[in-house]
Amino acid sequence: MKKIRTAIFGTGFMGRVHTEAVRRLGNVEVAAIAARTADQARKFADTLGIESATGDYTTILNDPEIEAVHVCAPNALHFEMTKSALQAGKHVVCEKPLASTISEAQEMVDLAKARNLANCTLYNIRFYPQIQNMLHMREAGEFGEIQIVQGTYSQDWLLYDTDWNWRIESGPSRAFADIGTHWCDLAEYLTGLKITSVCAELETFRKARKRPKHSIETFAGKKLQPSDYDEVPVKTEDFCSMMFHMGEGVRGSMTASQVSAGRKNFLSIELYGTKASAAWNAERPDELWVGNRNSANELYIKDPSLMRAGASQYADLPGGHSEGYDDTFKQILRQFYKKVADSEQQAEFPTFVDGIRQLYVLNAVLESAAKRAWVDVAGGDW
Numbered sequence: 604m605k606k607i608r609t610a611i612f613g614t615g616f617m618g619r620v621h622t623e624a625v626r627r628l629g630n631v632e633v634a635a636i637a638a639r640t641a642d643q644a645r646k647f648a649d650t651l652g653i654e655s656a657t658g659d660y661t662t663i664l665n666d667p668e669i670e671a672v673h674v675c676a677p678n679a680l681h682f683e684m685t686k687s688a689l690q691a692g693k694h695v696v697c698e699k700p701l702a703s704t705i706s707e708a709q710e711m712v713d714l715a716k717a718r719n720l721a722n723c724t725l726y727n728i729r730f731y732p733q734i735q736n737m738l739h740m741r742e743a744g745e746f747g748e749i750q751i752v753q754g755t756y757s758q759d760w761l762l763y764d765t766d767w768n769w770r771i772e773s774g775p776s777r778a779f780a781d782i783g784t785h786w787c788d789l790a791e792y793l794t795g796l797k798i799t800s801v802c803a804e805l806e807t808f809r810k811a812r813k814r815p816k817h818s819i820e821t822f823a824g825k826k827l828q829p830s831d832y833d834e835v836p837v838k839t840e841d842f843c844s845m846m847f848h849m850g851e852g853v854r855g856s857m858t859a860s861q862v863s864a865g866r867k868n869f870l871s872i873e874l875y876g877t878k879a880s881a882a883w884n885a886e887r888p889d890e891l892w893v894g895n896r897n898s899a900n901e902l903y904i905k906d907p908s909l910m911r912a913g914a915s916q917y918a919d920l921p922g923g924h925s926e927g928y929d930d931t932f933k934q935i936l937r938q939f940y941k942k943v944a945d946s947e948q949q950a951e952f953p954t955f956v957d958g959i960r961q962l963y964v965l966n967a968v969l970e971s972a973a974k975r976a977w978v979d980v981a982g983g984d985w
């Protein structure tokens with residue numbers, strides 16, 4: 604079988620997760636790696652046994668054998684790398700947030716459409732098996748009409764002023780753009796509704812941080828000595844809280860935080876309907892809580908044979924064998940590469956349209972926080 608050849612741009616936390624997920628698919632080969640410098644790319648490629656590595660991603664775009672690329676570089680490079688890749692005829696998976704501005708994202712959407720290229724914004728959380736179960740239960744009406752959606756995406760890896768990552772200087776938003784965006788995508792995906800207006804507040808608790816003189820990887824958690832850093836002012840938020848409407852009948856609230864001690868990667872989402880409720884969190888991914896009014900509450904444990912029809916295809920292991928973060932990447936990329944292999948095939952994955960949609964929500968959050976007022980989410984009829 605001839606494998607689809609793909610390339611990974613970026614060798615940080617995301618580059619590694621994408622590479623490992625692609626390698627689990629079977630029909631796709633990670634053939635080349637690009638990083639900021641040739642040395643970085645070589646080091647990453649050697650660790651993972653990949654032959655080709657470069658400090659100049661454009662050389663990969665000139666290779667006709669490469670059919671797809673994954674943009675896992677810092678946010679500010681998403682637009683430039685994706686645009687060049689689409690122009691070179693490559694299918695593209697791009698990390699979130701899709702771009703720095705709506706107009707950049709619109710160009711990406713238009714270009715992918717005009718060239719008929721598969722495009723994916725990496726909203727992987729949709730692909731936890733119990734999220735799929737929750738979705739299918741909601742679609743079957745098991746919760747009744749949804750009235751309230753609430754939750755949080757909380758982490759602690761940027762709690763101390765000695766914690767550093769490139770995202771701290773990648774404005775205008777950090778906590779919301781980095782993780783709040785996952786939560787909002789999930790809320791819309793699970794309910795089938797759109798966030799129509801928001802009232803948001805952003806807070807930067809660490810107004811100055813110690814920036815290392817040398818680069819540092821996401822989640823590195825390294826302790827610095829005074830000679831290792833420069834003290835710099837911080838503009839991006841550590842925390843966002845938001846109330847929102849989803850049309851007339853649905854109300855919600857959420858927080859996004861990167862400074863909540865003990866919360867490592869705690870995305871929690873709760874749906875409250877007119878019949879029943881459901882709650883899930885990413886730190887206990889195989890469990891789905893169902894809340895009932897007149898009978899005992901239930902705790903579902905992931906088991907493909909017990910999941911709702913339509914959801915079980917996203918669980919590869921039998922009950923008692925957990926499936927987590929890495930597996931969501933395998934599932935989303937399996938769908939994406941179905942499309943790359945055959946554009947006529949039915950495949951379910953978030954596209955650049957979903958990426959631009961969440962930039963409209965982000966813009967409303969920024970405007971609301973600046974004005975200290977409710978703001979409607981722009982962007983027309985979705």
Ligand code: SOE
Pocket residue numbers: 616758781782785821868
């Ligand atoms: C860092 O906050 C990060 O790696 C995000 O960028 C990812 O999207 C999330 O899945 C885990 O945390």
